[in-house]
Amino acid sequence: MTELTEAYLASLADRRLSSQTRRAYASDLSQLAGFLAGREPAAVRRRDIRAWLAALAAGGASPATIQRHTAAARGFFSWARQRELLPDDPTVGLQSAKVRRALPKTLTQAEASEAMAAVGAAAAEDGSAAGQRDVAIMELLYAGGFRVSELCGLDHGGVDFDRGLLRVLGKGGKERSVPIGRPAERALAAWLRRRGELATPASGEAVFIGVRGGGRIDQRVVRRLVHRWLAAVDGAPDLGPHGLRHAMATHLLEGGADLRTVQEILGHANATTTQIYTHVTSERLRAVFEQAHPRA
Secondary structure, X not given: OHHHHHHHHHHHHXXXXXXXXXXXXXXXXXXHHHHHOOOOHHHOOHHHHHHHHHHHHHOOOOHXXXXXXXXXXXXXXXXXXXXXXXXXXXXXXXXXXXXXXXXOOOOOHHHHHHHHHHHHHHHHHHOOHHHHHXXXXXXXXXXXXXXXXXXXXXXXXXXXXXXXXXXXXXXXXXXXXXXXXXXXXXXXHHHHHHHHHOOOHHHOOEOOXXXXXXXXXXXXXXXXHHHHHHHOOOOOOOOOHHHHHHHHHHHHHHOOOOHHHHHHHHOOOOHHXXXXXXXXXXXXXXXXXXXXXXXX
16 A cells, blocks of 8 residues: 555656645545555455545544545545556545535725735835835735745746736646736835845845845745734734735625636636635625615
């Protein structure tokens, strides 16, 4: 089981899955091997996989966790069967756990604008290069809905001011170009004019760099930054960079953008991932209706 699992995990790297996904699948399959107690993969039956998943549920695993474990087992046995390393695939017909997706907390448009104004005012008062960097980070996270890893990984070659686009590397090494608005463009240009004040040989081509040593900015620094400036807005939920991504998608749909466009901007491989935002906007419409309509 271990040898076959290692071969499968190596094949996942060739499929350009993220390192985080590969680590999760490695952990899941290791748990499965432990549950099977040394049994040969060819002897595994569907009832064995179901017993493993039932044991996870009895141990308090969430439906989302069980769903991922199911996907790991299904991918492994399907891969082995396709390569004729196993006579049968015991996961054929195996049902995934149903996961009720919680609606993500998000900002109102007014709260997002207030957060941008707060960081901008602080930077103007401070006058430092780091302050201008922070403005650019906040504006871009909200303007483009970037993942924090995409923003931190942005290089000079990915900036296209002529077309108002940023080219980033998303999940699975997939590259995409994302439009940004004028405020974000101005903030980014202003930061790049000041970048040299913090840059060192360690900065390389990184657009966003740290204040100590000048290396590429750490994701943890960006998360603390977002929490800080959203905390400055009365009533705003405590969100990180992904919260600004949620807000951007929600506000695009509220403004009339179609789901397919939002999917492309966010870099979602599947439209079902993007559909959560239609529920967010529906919830908000319902809340407004109930508050405003005399016969609600």
